[in-house]
Amino acid sequence: MPRFGIGWISLVLACFSWGCAVSTDAPTTVPPQALPVHYQKTMCFGPCPAFTFAVDLSGRAELEVLRPLREAPLDALAPGHYAAQLQDVHAWNARVHEALGSVHYAQLDSVYDNPRVTDLPATITICNGKSVTNRYNGPDLTTLYAALDEAMAALKWHPIETK
Secondary structure (H helix, E strand, C coil), X not given: CCCCCHHHHHHHHHHHHHCCCCCCCCCCCXXXXXXXXXXXXXXXXXXXXXXXXXXXXXXXXXXXXXXXXXXXXXXXXCCEEEEEECCCHHHHHHHHXXXXXXXXXXXXXXXXXXXXXCCCCCEEEEECCEEEEECCCCCCCHHHHHHHHHHHHHCCCEECCCC
């Protein structure tokens, strides 16, 4: 049977009496998560803009421009891939939640389309795990699209390399 000296016992007792817990001196703040959104306008046979805009939980935004956008300042972006960072996640979340609520997004069907109608671009959104493809005879989602367009225009885009 091993023998423990008084020093060892004192150390064990001191550990229990002082508490071997993690120090709470430093505040642990978790940065807020951004509401992830995917917003895409597909190609048409004419000159319509085509792009994909996405925001992830960290607030990182990516934009792929397939055909130039028409509204300033985004009209200056050539086709390619761009990245930006949301500066105010709380404002982003509030704005997107407000826009989703105003169009009753949760109650929308997943697809509004007619395959017999050609040459119309689709607008695809994915928010809160729900996808809505709006190509033909769908609901008026102008409020949602405007909120996302304004958010895109407000970001400082930087070109990125892609694989």
